[in-house]
Amino acid sequence: MKHSTTFATSALTASLLLSAPALSAENKVLHVYNWSDYIAEETIEQFEQETGIGVVYDVFDSNEVLEAKILAGSTGFDLVVPTSDFLARQAMAGAFMPLDKSKLSNYGNLDPKIMSMLEETSDPDNTYAVPYLWGTTGLGYNVAKVTEVLGEDAPIGSWDLVFKPENLAKLEQCGVAFLNAPTEIYAAILHYLGKDPNSRELSDYKEDAEAFLLMEKLRPYVTYFHSSQYINDLANGDICVAIGWSGDVLQAADRAAEADNGVEVAYVIPEEGALAWFDLMAIPADAPHPDNAHAFINFLLRPEVIAEISNYVWYANPTPSSREFIDQEILEHPGIYPSEETLAKLYGAKIMPAKVSREMTRSWTRFLKN
Amino acid sequence: MSESRQNKRRRKLPSSKYLVLSVPYLWLLLFFLAPFFIVFKISFAEAQIAIPPFSELLSYADEQLQILLNVGNYFYLIDDDLYASAYLLSLKIAAISTFLCLLIGFPMAWAIVHSSPSSRNILLMLIILPSWTSFLIRVYAWIGILRNNGFLNNFLMSIGVIDKPLQILHTDTAVYIGIVYTYLPFMILPIYTALMRIDYSLIEAARDLGASTLTVLFKVLLPLAKGGIIAGSMLVFIPSVGEFVIPELLGGPDSILIGKVLWQEFFNNRDWPVASAVATIMLLLLVAPIMYFHRYQKREMGAS
Incomplete structure (x- = not known):
């Protein structure tokens, strides 16, 4: 009292x-x-x-x-x-x-x-x-597990790691996380397919577009879509690959090193280029x-x-x-x-017209539902 | 202290009776009708990049008052099957949860009514006690219980019932568990009140006349407790339909309920008018059961 x-x-x-x-x-x-x-x-x-x-x-x-x-x-x-x-x-x-x-x-x-x-x-x-x-949206991975699953010549350092369905199918066994951020994942996939990551074409986001078809193929192998859970899971070794934000992945690497649990987490900006925000x-x-x-x-x-x-x-x-x-x-x-060479490959995000942004949210919802 | 002062003032006022009577109506006007009218108004606007992000319905220029209503938002909801399926899934989850709450809540209320008067208060207290903790923390606790290496799976594996963790978290099952757990007290309390009021000599009479246990339950007990059951079901069903937090935290990516759709319209699409239209339709869907309940209550009151 x-x-x-x-x-x-x-x-x-x-x-x-x-x-x-x-x-x-x-x-x-x-x-x-x-x-x-x-x-x-x-x-x-x-x-x-x-x-x-x-x-x-x-x-x-x-x-x-x-x-x-x-x-x-x-x-x-x-x-x-x-x-x-x-x-x-x-x-x-x-x-x-x-x-x-x-x-x-x-x-x-x-x-x-x-x-x-x-x-x-x-x-x-x-x-x-x-x-x-500023930071980038790239790949966080568990060094040992990815080499274990995909072998020595795993395409670490390329979007092939997560955007080639056959690779992702193998990585499924050790856990895969994608950001639940439609604008960023769409940009990465469009860029990977050789299109403008900031495409303002409504047709690039429709259900019959190349990007959506690829996402549909990847969908069964993604453990979950979440924008912060992957930090802990990478650090604990519960997942082995994540599309994530640079600082967050490095935070996971730091936590794993501190916990001294035998998990080594690394972050890489894929060589094809990535989103800089x-x-x-x-x-x-x-x-x-x-x-x-x-x-x-x-x-x-x-x-x-x-x-x-x-x-x-x-x-x-x-x-x-x-x-x-x-x-x-x-x-x-x-x-x-990043080095000058990598810097040159980074791209920024531009705002979308309301219609495009709505179509993107819509197809993202559909895609999560599958 | 302020209460007694208020009472005194009320007694002094000659029209105090009307003043007191007007309070519930004022409440309804301020906290239900006014907000609803604002939402209803926005649902006829058009989304814009502005602060606030929608167009004005009324404009006054050259001595002309113009009203511009955009009904496109409602047509949009019909065009896309996402909305219909989200409404249906919400109604389904709310209905099943309400039924489960009734299934669990009725026997619990019955048991409390028939326990000794001294333990009755303790039991009632135990029903209300969990709500002293924040609702959010209790839902988070379920994540800890249900997840793959969580309490439940570890326990089941340690006693050898399962050898692989059950995937419960991020499924509809987890959503049902969360909703039933959260809203169970709202089912138990009205049923408890109804059961307390029953004249139990009626049940004895039915027994004496040779009614079986089931006949007593369905022909005597349930009809007598009907008011409590309906009230409890409303209290569970109505908030479950618009539930956002529980499916967001416990549900999977495919549990797209109407609360989630609202969130997406508002935050991802920045489309306040469509979000308002979604909310208006949801309210209309809920008005039907509320009206039914109201009519039932009126009939009951007229009969007694």
Whole structure:
């Protein structure tokens, strides 16, 4: 009882202390909405100490959830982090305010190549967004099991591993997971079939299209479709191949190494090329504290700050000058910082017309049902 | 304290009776009719890339008020067999779950009614107790029990009943288990109340007149408890039809229920109007059993 009273008193004092400066200086507060497990442990504390701005940090785990909030309006957030193709559509809906680059003194640290790619695919003139981190959608696999099942000359490092039905049929015995992300799997399959991964042709997504027919052949051998379960299952050895996100697979590799359970997980960007995605920071049009949001973006553009985050979450950042602060292991990993040759083969995601996007969801549903 | 103050104020007001009577209607208006009207309105709009992502029905320009209704969303639901099959599967799963709940819940309610008055309260408490934990956590617990290397399979394998794990998680069976488990208390409680009210001398009389156990059950007991059974079935059936969380967590990729379809329309397709049309049709489907129940209640009240 005494304990709880003390707690209540201290909580009250704390809230008074917190709200007092907020009232007087009007906006020493920043509401950030970011992906879960996507920032280093000390980043926010450091920002709060330097600026005196209190950060309220909230997380989401899917672009769809974020988008539903943004399109409903008045989210109360000052900074959100959608993936590039989603941002493009939200920007068209008028969801964001243009960035005031005069408040971003570190803007010049950004990789010009990445900025021009974003300009082309999702954010004309780089008006609304600054990239936070980026990664790829490739293959995670259990090194020993895949060689055991497919032999020494297993096509590791190629989409043949999972998109050739005869290979997948053999891998079925040790477990296969696909992301439950229609846009990303469709892009990978269309690319594999030599088509435009961002095809806007309705006919490419119909039930009699080449892509759907291939998916139907693969379907019986896929253990499950899920976008996060594979991290644990790869680490435990419950599945041996997954189409997954780079940082997540590497997280599985890290967990397996830590558990020392004899499982070795690796990530590879297939040689045919893969989807590269960028998570972008943008300020909602009705954000209550846009100045603080600019300050936070500028803070994250500092090489040593963003390097710390890359070291922690195993995703690459768009600030080349941060490399000197990044761990050797991450910097040299071809799945995180790919070679020039691989980079040239990566493709971005573009937004689809509503009709195409609907047809894709529809055929994905049908395909899961089979 | 606030309650007594409120009572005093009510007593002072002359029209307090109407005020009290209007509360349920106000409640209905605010929390049912108004939201439904908003959903109904959106179902006639057109999807747009905007905030909010649908078109306005009313427009006023040049002193002309225009109303633009888009009924295409409803035609779309008829065109594609996905919606019909999802509605049917939802109704089927809800109906079977309701029947299973009744099968398990009726004997349980009966047993509670016929236990000693002191243990009755404890038993009732035990029925309600699980709901003190978050619903989500209880559904997650079922994942731990049902999965391939989970509690159930490990137990069955250790006693040698099976030698290979049963695939229960991610199948429709798991969905039934989850729904029956979650909604069972809603079946037991109304039946319990109904059984408590029965005059048991009627059963003795039937016995004395030579009725067999089954005849007593079907000719006397069930008709007397009918009100409770219908109320319990409604309480289980209606929320099960729109259930989203249980099939999402326990069901497989082919358990496409109407809740899942709604989610896809709203989140994957960003089509709020079609999502609203799906929701409107679902409500219409549910109105039929509710109306039946209402009429039944009226008849009962008129008879007694």
